[in-house]
Amino acid sequence: MSVEMLPHITNKILAHYDANARLLPWRSPPGAPAPDPYRVWLSEIMLQQTTVAAVKAYFEYFTQRWPNVAALAAAEDADVMAAWAGLGYYARARNLLACARRVAQDFGGQFPSDEAGLRALPGIGPYTAAAIAAIAFGRAAPVMDGNVERVIARLYAIATPLPAAKPQLYQHVAALTPLHRPGDFAQAMMDLGATICTPRTPKCGLCPVAAHCLGQQQAEQLPVKAPKLPKPQRQGQAWWIEAEGHVFLVRRPDKGLLGGMRALPSCDWQGAPVAPPLAGSWQALGQVVHVFTHFQLILGVNGLKLADRPQMPLVGDWWPIDRLADAGLPTVFNKAAKAAQKGMRTI
């Protein structure tokens, strides 16, 4: 593809965006003034590893409850972690708070406007920094997420497998990114990947750059991906202790997986046999399977029903079972709680 052709392709993508942009709560319409950096940052952190559909309700809730970075910086950790529950990848929520506090304390509540300044903040990697710089500050930062990678790999018929192809893909995105409207261009590319150049059955007939696309004939085979290694498996146990309509919950240590989240008492998931936290007539209530980024967990669920709430050997709270939805349990413990409640009814 010749260099002279690039502005032409960029303009076609922007024109398509002008007519077809997805309306999303964190966006400004095409050509409108840039949206509030707080909203761009929040949406980008939430969208890491999560779909647009799943994020919308969380975004509305967060921005109503904490409408700016100062409000979020002043929030209680437990409230933010509970509000995040269900979005997964909880290190993001801890970094979200750390970042809000850094921006509030060190930058007077204003996000830095360039990629380097943004990347120095907790939880902001190269992609997120570029997205915020382009969308909120109009910087010509090349923005490359999974959707954009797919569009570029097809447009240029890149045969190198991912992730090795990333630098090559990035150079193509950089060459297409305009100085004028770089934020709209980034969002236009994301939309193109999400709605037209989809992983399966791309709608090439609707694509604004079909006339230039070198990979159209083998689109579904692109991008080429290096074969995935199977995830290692871990085993663990969780304990549902129920008394007087309450269940005993602990808070996980701040550091580590699901750090700071409320949870059922549980072992360390390394597979070694571990005694339950209380002696009693424990019932095996089944297993739940949960896939984390780096491993798959098979969690045995065990239940104990008592007449009175005992003195516990662990630090924690007795939580009303009919308000369990408000406890902010992460997904794996929600699954375990559901399995326990189902099993306990039949005991």
Ligand code: SF4
């Ligand atoms: Fe993707 Fe088809 Fe457009 Fe090529 S023509 S970029 S494969 S939608």
